[in-house]
Amino acid sequence: MDGSNMDGPSTDTGWTDVCAVDDIWPNTGVCALVEGCQVAVFRLVDDGQEQLFAIDNGDPFSDANVLSRGLVGNLGERLVVASPIYKQHFDLATGECVEDPGVSLRTWRVRVADGRVLIAA
Amino acid sequence: MSDPLRIVVVGNGMVGQKLLEELAERRPSGLDITVLCEEPRPAYDRVQLSSFFSGKTAEDLSLVPPGFFERDGLVLRLNAKAVAIDRSLKQVTTSTGETLPYDKLVLATGSYPFVPPVPGRERPDCFVYRTIEDLEAMTEAGGRSKVGVVVGGGLLGLEAAKALKDMGLETHVVEFAPRLMAVQVDDGGGRVLRQKIEALGVTVHTQKNTVEIVDGEARRHAMRFADDSVLETDMIVFSAGIRPRDELARASELGVGPRGGIVIDNHCRTLDDDIYAIGECALWDGKIYGLVAPGYEMARVCAAHIAAAVPQEDADEPPQFTGADMSTKLKLMGVDVASLGDAHAATPGARVCVYTDERKQVYKKLVVSEDGKYVLGGVLIGDAEAYGTLLQMMLNRMELPPEPEFLILPSGDGAARPALGVDALPDAAQICSCNNVSKATICAAVRDGAHSIGKLKTATKAGTSCGGCVPLTTQLMKAEMKRCGLSVNNHLCEHFPYSRQELYHLIRVGRIETFDELITRHGRGRGCDICKPAAASIFASCWNEFVLKKDKAALQDSNDYFLANIQKDGTYSIVPRIAGGEITPEKLIVLGEVAKKHRLYTKITGGQRIDLFGAQVHQLPLIWKELVDAGFESGHAYGKALRTVKSCVGSTWCRYGMLDSVSMALAIENRYKGLRAPHKIKSAVSGCTRECAEAQSKDFGVIATEKGWNLYVCGNGGMKPRHAELLAGDLDDETLIRYIDRFLMFYIRTADRLQRTSVWRDNLEGGLDYLKDVVVHDKLGIGAELEAEMAQVVGSYACEWKKAIESPEVLRRFRSFVNSDAPDSNVVFVDERNQIRPATPEEKARFKGVPVIAESA
C-alpha cells in the first residue's frame, strides 16, 4: 500500500512526523530526514483529491540528492517525478524508473494525521 | 599496378569542385589530379554570393569540406591560371610558367560577366558581379556612394540591385530590353515585376541603351543614353549577361559554338577525346546552361566517364548528359519570381492561360500542351506557390486535371488550392534540382529519422541551395511520416494535443493565467516535466507574473524553481546580472567578498559575467540578500530567458569604435532582462565591424556602422554554430529597438519548445525574406501588436531574487530538509587551485564522516 493516502491516528510506532501537509505546496515535493535517510515526499493534488508519496531522494543516475526538487505529473496511468539532473522519470508508487525498469528506488510509507505528514520505512 | 591516370582540372568553381567530389567518391586512388584555380581561394557557393552582403563570410560560402584537399593524389594550386594547352604534347602551361602533363584534361572554367563595349566602362567604381573579390570591392565603394546603377535587368542584375539597395544607396536598374528578366518572363509578367520592384524604391529604366560614361556633375559618373537622357551615379555594376570562358579551347582549336561555348558530346567530351568541358563554359546541343544544376549533372557524367577509362574499373555503361531543365524560382527583392519550361509558349499548338491581379500585383501564366493534358511551362510573379507542383507535373509528364487553370487561379472561397498529391510522384522524381535529390532519397531519410525540415536538409542537402523545393520537401516528409505510421503531430506531450505555438495562442487569446485552467480547458491528465515548464514559460512571456507564485512554482524546472543553476552534485550556481559586462570596482569587490564568505567557486563566463558555484539550497537566499543589498539583480542564468548582452568598449574608449556599444548593450539588456522565451536568448553589441563582441554568433546581435546599427539575427555558437544574418541595416536607436521587440516576440509566439532562434530560423518556411517581411515590412500587420506585448513584459519586470527574499512563504522552501536545518551530507568539496570543486565518488568514499568543508555559518 505504499504511496496511498491513509488517514488515521498516529498510534503505530516507527512513524516519523516530518512536517505539516501545508508545508508542501500542491504538486511539489520536499526532502525529509527519516532515520538518517533522505526521503522525497510529494503532495499531489488533482480536482481537490490529495495524495502523498515518499521515495528515496537520491537520484541513482547522478548520485545527487535531488528528486524532491523534480517536476511531478503523469505518464499514461503512472504518477511520476522527473529527475532535475538527467530527466529520467520515477514511478511515485513503486519507485521504478520508467526509462530503465531495472533501476528502482525504495518507497516509504506515508500518511496524514491531524494535518501532519508521517513517514515510515 | 598501372601508372596512375594524370588528370588536370582547369577551374575550381562550383562545377569543377563537384567533379572532384564525384571522382573522390568513385576512385579514391589510381588517379593523380592537379587542380588549377585562378581565384585566391578554393570553390565557394556562387549561387549564394549575395548573402555575402548579409554577413556571410568567405568561409561560410566555401564548398570545400575541411581536409578535402589533404588526400593523396590530389593537388590544388591557388592563384594558378592555365594559359595554354598543347594538345599534341598533352600538357598545360600555367601562368607561373610551369607545364603539367595530362592524360585527361577537364575544362571547368565557367563564364565571365559580359560588359557592353561602352566608352568609359573602365572608369573607377565600375564593377561586375561574379566573385567574392567583386563583392568586396563593391562594399568598399558602397560605403562612399549615394547613388548606384545596375546595367542589366536580368536575374543577376536584380540581385545586384538588391545589394545596392541594402547598402542604402539610391538604386537604378538600366535595361536595354523593353522589360525586366526578358529571358524568363513575358511582357505581362515583366510589367507586374517592374511595379513590384519599383514599389520597393528601385527606379527601373527600360529600353535604355548606354552610349558613354563620363564625369558627372553632382555624382562621380554621368551615363548618357541613346535617347540623350542622362543618369548620374557614384557606382555602376555591369550585369549584362555572361559569356563562356572558352579562350583556352579557341586557342587550341577545340570546337566552339558561333556565340561561344566549348562544344561537347553526351559524355561531356570535346572533339579531343582526352579533353572534357563541363559547367558554364560548355556548349551542349547548341545550348549553354547558366545554372548550377545542369553543371552538376555534367560533373557527374564526366566523372563517370573518366572513371570508366581506368582499366580496373568494372565498367557499367557510364551515364550520359541528355540536357537539363532550366526552370527557376527565386525571390528577388522579396518578390517571388518563377519561370518554367516553355515560358514563352513556343511549342506549336501550345495553349496559354493567364491570370493577372493588378491590385495584388500577381501574374501567373500556364502553358499546356495542345490536348490540354500536360504542363509545358509557365511564369509566376508575385505568388510562386504553385511552382513545385507545376514543375513536378511538367518534369514527370503527369496528366493534368480536366480544368488545369485551377492550378494558377486563386480559389474563390479562400480554401487552399488542391496541392499535387505527392504520392503521385514517381520515386525517381527529382525534388531538389540544385543538389539532385530524388523523392526516394528524401523518403529514405525520413524513414531513417529525419523528422523535421532542418534534419532533412542536413541528411539529404535537399533545399539547402536555392530553397525553392522546401515546401514540396516538407509535404513529402509529412506524407512519408504518415505512411510509416509516425504521427506527424507536433503535440507538446500526451497532455496537450497542441504545438507550443498553438498553446501560446490559446493562452494569450483565452487570457488563461493558471495551469489548472489550461489543462482543464485544453488538455488532459496532470501534466508532466515537458508541458509544465513550457506553460510556465508562456505564462511568463504573456503575463509576466512572479515565477514562484504559489500556483506557478510547481510548474518550474528545478532551475527556475530555485532561481539558480543546478549542478551535477545537486548544488547551485549563482549568476548576478552584469549588464553589458560593465561593472564598478566596488561591485566587483562585493562579488569577491560574497564568494569568499560562502566559499563559492568563481569563474568568469563567456557572457562577460561571474558565476558563483557550490551553493546549497538553504544558502541561496542568504547569498542573494547580500547581492541584492549591494545593488545586484538576478541574471536569469537559470531561465529560458534573455541571458547576456555582451559588448566591446565601443566609441567611448576604442579608437576604431563607431558608436557607443556599451550604452546600447546596457539599454538592450535592461529592456529585455527577465523576458521568458522558448529557449535562452543571447545577444551582443559591437562598436564597429571588427566585431569584438562576436554579435554574429548570437540570437540577435547589433553592430555599429558609420550609418547606424546593423541588426543580425538567428546566430548561434555552441553545439551547432550558425552565422547570424542581417535583418536590417543602418538603423537609428529607436528603429533598432522596435525591430528587436518584434523579432523577439515573433520568435516567442511561433517557436517550438526549447528551439533556439537558429533552429527556428532553419525551419521557418520562407526563411530570412519572410522574417524581414514580418519584422521590417510588417506584412502580417502584427508589428504594433508585438510591440505592445513586449511593452507589457518590459513594464512588469521585477527582480526575482528580491521578490523571493521578501516573501517569507517562498523563503521557507529554501531548505535542504523540511524537518532539519542540517546541510546535505552528500555534498562534499575538495580544494583545487585554491578553490572548491565537487569531490569525486572515490574521494567522497574516502572522506565519509569528515565534515563538509564548504559549509558556511
Ligand SMILES: Cc1cc2nc3c(=O)[nH]c(=O)nc-3n(C[C@H](O)[C@H](O)[C@H](O)COP(=O)(O)OP(=O)(O)OC[C@H]3O[C@@H](n4cnc5c(N)ncnc54)[C@H](O)[C@@H]3O)c2cc1C
Ligand atoms: C550572383 C550570382 C547568382 C547566381 N544565382 C544562381 C541561382 O540562383 N541558381 C543557379 O542555378 N545558378 C546561379 N548562378 C550561376 C552559378 O553560379 C553558375 O552556374 C555556376 O557557378 C557555374 O559553375 P562553373 O564551375 O561552371 O563556373 P564558376 O563557378 O564560375 O567556376 C569557374 C572557375 O574557373 C576559374 N577559371 C576560369 N578560367 C581559368 C583558367 N584558365 N585557369 C584556372 N582557373 C580558371 C574561374 O576563376 C572560376 O573560379 C549565379 C551566379 C552568380 C554570379
